[in-house]
Amino acid sequence: MRLPLFLSIAILLAAGRAATAAPAPEMVDLSGAGSRLSALLFRPRGDGPFPVVIGLHGCGGLVGAAGTIRPRYADWVDRLLASGHAVLLPDSFGSRDLGPQCHARNRRALARRERLADIGAARHWLAEQPFVARHRIGLIGWDSGASALLWAVRPQTALAKGDPEFRSAIAFYPDCRVSARLGWSARVPTLVLIGGDDDISSASACRAMIDGARGRSALARIVVYPGAVHDFDAAGVALHLTRGDDPEEPAQGHLGFDAGARNDAERRVMHWLGR
Numbered sequence: 001m002r003l004p005l006f007l008s009i010a011i012l013l014a015a016g017r018a019a020t021a022a023p024a025p026e027m028v029d030l031s032g033a034g035s036r037l038s039a040l041l042f043r044p045r046g047d048g049p050f051p052v053v054i055g056l057h058g059c060g061g062l063v064g065a066a067g068t069i070r071p072r073y074a075d076w077v078d079r080l081l082a083s084g085h086a087v088l089l090p091d092s093f094g095s096r097d098l099g100p101q102c103h104a105r106n107r108r109a110l111a112r113r114e115r116l117a118d119i120g121a122a123r124h125w126l127a128e129q130p131f132v133a134r135h136r137i138g139l140i141g142w143d144s145g146a147s148a149l150l151w152a153v154r155p156q157t158a159l160a161k162g163d164p165e166f167r168s169a170i171a172f173y174p175d176c177r178v179s180a181r182l183g184w185s186a187r188v189p190t191l192v193l194i195g196g197d198d199d200i201s202s203a204s205a206c207r208a209m210i211d212g213a214r215g216r217s218a219l220a221r222i223v224v225y226p227g228a229v230h231d232f233d234a235a236g237v238a239l240h241l242t243r244g245d246d247p248e249e250p251a252q253g254h255l256g257f258d259a260g261a262r263n264d265a266e267r268r269v270m271h272w273l274g275r
């Protein structure tokens with residue numbers, strides 16, 4: 001496992017947060033039989049039990065080229081810690097010695113297979129921890145992590161014996177096209193947040209997926225932000241068209257921060273997790 005990398009990440013994050021006295025992250029091992037998986041754990045101060053969010057990174061991976069957690073995830077960790085949540089961030093790519101997986105021809109950690117297994121391992125590990133409020137474990141995913149989330153909440157995806165059910169799930173701009181064709185539905189309340197001008201994922205496919213689940217699903221809602229594109233919640237990302245040669249970005253389409261959409265999404269995320 002890539003323990004030295006994760007240890008360096010934890011040290012860098014701890015140093016960066018020292019000025020505000022924020023809790024330092026912990027590196028944890030979620031490995032099971034025949035698999036290996038590392039994660040970063042962030043906990044509020046105190047003994048708990050705390051509600052917990054499992055955060056599922058997108059196709060660019062959890063860690064950037066500088067060896068530190070990507071700003072979008074660090075930003076959401078800060079928001080979630082402030083609301084009293086612990087946060088667990090599995091590193092689906094680094095744990096498998098993989099780089100970014102944004103280009104389909106390179107993908108070796110699939111949403112419905114490896115990423116789904118990682119979600120199960122994270123939930124199982126959390127269920128055994130004394131600081132965790134077992135029945136307040138939620139999911140948030142971005143991009144390919146959000147697509148894995150859609151598989152994880154399907155009724156057909158069985159829970160491991162004794163593991164608690166997820167409280168709620170929030171998917172940021174998933175690729176809904178396969179799920180819409182397969183007649184997706186959810187076991188747990190699920191919220192999809194996506195930009196109306198997202199030309200990497202598809203708002204219309206996500207709306208069709210949610211509409212198709214009516215009457216045979218747990219609560220499922222979608223919010224489409226007019227004019228927003230992929231990565232609308234990633235502060236500091238200027239609107240641009242991907243060039244196709246950057247492995248940390250999808251091959252084609254627009255990316256960019258939208259402050260209005262991000263502010264609304266933050267409010268909705270906190271409300272949804274508090275259900």
